[in-house]
Amino acid sequence: MSFAKLKATREAKQSYVTPNIPENSQESSAVPSQAVHQPAEETAVTEKIYKAIPDYLESRTSQTSGRGLWMKQSCSPGQIILAVKPHAAALSNDRMDSHCSQCFGAGNSLKRCTKCQAVYYCDSMCQNIDWPLHKHECAALQRIAASGDPSIPSDAIRCLGRIMWKRQKQGPTSAWVGSIINIQPSAYELHTHLAISLFVTNTFTITDPSLTPLGASVSPPVALINHSCDPNAVVPAQEPLMQVIALREIRADEEILTAYVDTTLPKAMRQAALRETYLFSCGCQLCTSVADIDPRESVWCPKACGGMCPAPTEEDSLSRCTKCKAVLQKTDEVLDALRIGQQALDKVTALQFSDPAKARQLTTNLVPILTSAGLTPASHPLLALTRLHQALLIAELPGAPAQAQVLLDEAIVAATKTLAGLGAVLRAGHPVRGIARTELGKLLAVDEPAPAPNSGSAAEEALRYPPSGAKRLRLALETLVQARAELGVGFGAPNEGGAVGREVREDIVRLERELGVWKKGLGEALRDAREAGA
Structure with missing residues (x-):
């Protein structure tokens, strides 16, 4: 969820988290505190956070990306660089009745909280572990239900609520909470949007073992790691641990970098996502490279020499094969395919769960059009549509025994094309x-x-x-x-x-x-x- 959506959600609804301000407090929520952050407290908080960082890692500050994590010794691909338990996590709304809110495990016989009727657990053990935080969440969910509003706050809002309740329990000097949102009670209202923005930029998606998103989580040590569109590490965040894993050899004195956005997207879309959510533009090698072509924006050579042409744009329609230098003639057809493909992708993304039959009809019709226009498997939006087409075919398989062979073979073809596209960009x-x-x-x-x-x-x-x-x-x-x-x-x-x-x-x-x-x-x-x- 973007900062803009979080902001709109907060403005449209009652507060999910009510600050615990003593009645005799002389501070007004409309007047900002003159000292939101105390340097001595900040230093203490930082020192406590860094205790979770292994000795072979070091926090440094660079002129280009600010504070980050560096390796003090080399590591090999597949090595676990950092493993920490998330400070706070919350399931997505569509997973709340199918997964345990404590361990995030899936189950068919989960037990529902009898009070809020919204949260489920594996058993009484998971419920008891989660109760110190859920008791506040439970009361808030009951208040929302009593108000006549049937909706449940998003995973981001509920995760933020859990952080604030931890702050209330542990006190304003809590190392973990203070590192994420360190705001005085007098400034809660004034700094709510800033707090949400800070929260979003430090949030990670919790996934199941197959990388299907389950919810949101926060980990200050992992949040120290900076972004690159060509990362040397990944964070497959899964309960009970968030792990940072090396994708390639990382040498001593090299910064650890992960990707904050989907790196299969073209440069312009990656940069737009980073600016909207994280408020910065990426200057990594992939974004600043002057290479002749990016597979994410590519078309096959018109002479079928095996080379590729940069995808034409409205501003620059001239495109040549980087291998044989043949000029791409059908630029209008390619531009139309790119425009229609993006529109179809937006529609399929919106329909994939509410109307999967309509979504599959769109992918079935559009993927061949983009392919015939010459887009390569890694090109956007063809790769994204192919991945959705594959997922929709697989989801339809159990319910169509008469067409099982046809659907299975189509799914295999789509999976092969998906892998070819991903292999070119990841x-x-x-x-x-x-x-x-x-x-x-x-x-x-x-x-x-x-x-x-x-x-x-x-x-x-x-x-x-x-x-x-x-x-x-x-x-x-x-x-x-x-x-x-x-x-x-x-x-x-x-x-x-x-x-x-x-x-x-x-x-x-x-x-x-x-x-x-x-x-x-x-x-x-x-x-x-x-x-x-x-």
């Missing part, structure tokens, strides 16, 4: 790449509802995609082996690639057995045929 080992490769491998490993018969020549069968039978299983096995290697980097080598990595290991063992049975069966069939011929 570093090897990136968790998003690892999950995408895992999804492709799992789709290939699904039992074929109606395997396609051999209906062409050997050459035609060799070119058919996706393949069938044993060839399909072998491709699934190869894909999952590669996926496990990438997951081992993006989710941490000590974690064995996380929960998904451990599942993939089991899938690999199963496929190896299945292929062994397939080979044994084929061998026996050939033997029987020879014996029958004799």
Whole structure:
């Protein structure tokens, strides 16, 4: 949620968090305090926060990006650089009835809070652990329900509320709370919007093992890390720990950098997102590079030489292949495709949950149009539409047994194109790449509802995609082996690639057995045929 949306939410509704100001206080909420931050207190807070940072990391300040974290010794890809428990976290509204609000685990037999009727837990143990904070949240949710407002505050607002209640419990000098929002009671109203802005810029998305967003969390030590659109580390934030993991070798005296925004987006969209939410423009190497082409904004060479052309723009329609220098002639067609594609992406994003059938119809129609216009798999908005198309196909599979084979094969093709696009813009080992490769491998490993018969020549069968039978299983096995290697980097080598990595290991063992049975069966069939011929 952007700062603008948070601000609008607060202005439109009653306060979710009521400041605990003593009745005899002489301070007025309309008058700002003359000393919001005390230098001595700030120093003490900072020292307490840094105790959570390992000795091989160091906080430094640079002239370009301000305070950040640097390595004092080198580390390898997949190494866990930092692991801390989030200071505060809250589930998204659409996950509150399917996940535990304490451990964020999914379950079919969760127990609902009998008072607020909005929050669920695995069992009484999780509820008791969360009660010191939820008792305040519970009362606030009951007040909102009693007012006749059926809506529940967003995860960002509820996470912010939990921080404020911790401040109330631990006092204004709490190291963790003070590092995020250090505002005197007299200035609550005046600085509410500033507080929300500070909160948003220090918030991380909590995900499940497959990177599906679950909610919002805050961790001051992790928030020290600065941004780059070509990061050397990632933060796959999952309960109970937030981990910072190296994507590549990071040398001593090198700054640790993660991405605050979706780096598959073109430069202009990344910069706009950073300015809106984080109030800065990125000056990383990817954003300042004068390279001839960015795969995120690219079109295939009109002469099919294998090279690419920069996507034309309204301001500069002249585009040449960076390899053979052929001039792109159909610039109007490409510009129309980009414009229509972005409109379709916005609509599909809005419809994917409320009307998935309509959303899939749009992706089915638009992906071929963008492809025929020459956009490469990594180009925006084709990559985003392809990823949505894949997700919509997979979601439809269980409910369409008659079309299962067609939908499965279409999902495999979409997953293959998605992986090709991500592979062009994300570093090897990136968790998003690892999950995408895992999804492709799992789709290939699904039992074929109606395997396609051999209906062409050997050459035609060799070119058919996706393949069938044993060839399909072998491709699934190869894909999952590669996926496990990438997951081992993006989710941490000590974690064995996380929960998904451990599942993939089991899938690999199963496929190896299945292929062994397939080979044994084929061998026996050939033997029987020879014996029958004799």
